[in-house]
Amino acid sequence: MSAMRATSLLRATRANAARSMTMSAQRNLSSMVVKPSFVGRQLSRSSGMLKVPAFQTRAYAASSGLSNQEIQNRIFEVLKSFEKVDPAKISASAAFTTDLGLDSLDAVEVVMAIEEEFSIDIPDAEADNITSVQEAIDYISKTPSAH
Numbered sequence: 001m002s003a004m005r006a007t008s009l010l011r012a013t014r015a016n017a018a019r020s021m022t023m024s025a026q027r028n029l030s031s032m033v034v035k036p037s038f039v040g041r042q043l044s045r046s047s048g049m050l051k052v053p054a055f056q057t058r059a060y061a062a063s064s065g066l067s068n069q070e071i072q073n074r075i076f077e078v079l080k081s082f083e084k085v086d087p088a089k090i091s092a093s094a095a096f097t098t099d100l101g102l103d104s105l106d107a108v109e110v111v112m113a114i115e116e117e118f119s120i121d122i123p124d125a126e127a128d129n130i131t132s133v134q135e136a137i138d139y140i141s142k143t144p145s146a147h
Contacts, residue, residue, distance in 0.1 A: 071140045078113045095132040118146040
């Protein structure tokens, strides 16, 4: 058998396979025609028309967010990962610099670690205002994208 004939035969086989798949798909689609349910038939008989909603709205609710206790626990864990922080001094009211003994660069690193922990970006202007654990908790609790 020549190469030209083999190519021709291969093309014909592919075309037949595609055609039979298309016909099979059409048969499957025609068998999947939506038939009204019993309730739909009852509605159509009683009112003269089938009442089907023209559109359907699906409502999604945002999650309830993180609880303050969960936020606090996660921030405490972030702070415990810093060598300079004494775990015994960590509390909700602790200030990063005065109570925990961090310098300003360490405080910036803490805020960056909090951003990473909660998968958020805190704008620089707002990050400068987060100087204590409670301020971090308050910021995270009012940030809906924090998770």
